[in-house]
Amino acid sequence: MFNLKALKKSKTLKYGLPMLVLVVGGSFGLREFSQIRYDEQRINRRLDPSLEARVNVRDQSVVLEEEYEKMKTQKLDEWKNIRGPRPWEDSREYQNQQRARLDQKHTTKNGIDGTNGQEVRE
16 A cells, blocks of 8 residues: 555655654643743742732732822922933033032022022121
8 A cells, every 4th residue: 555665755754744743842842841931930939028018909009108108298399300421421420510500500590699589688
């Protein structure tokens, strides 16, 4: 029925079948190995308690209320936008220059003495 010599000479069986077995078998093998990896990560993953409280939905409202209370105490009207340094700039020196420029603009805008245009009596 089957001619074994013809089957041995067939390029499909000689090259195609091993390739197909490799691709399909590799897919299943890779799935198993990656599943082991994810299971190991799930077992070993432990969150920091403060971070876990932020992730936990039940405790999240408490964290939001704490953040809201912190924001209420800050004075947002006195906030100044200072550009961060570029990689080639010295960060402290540049930020000090920016702060000096902003303070200078603030004092000239409010008057020479910085009293919002009120007269200074000595």
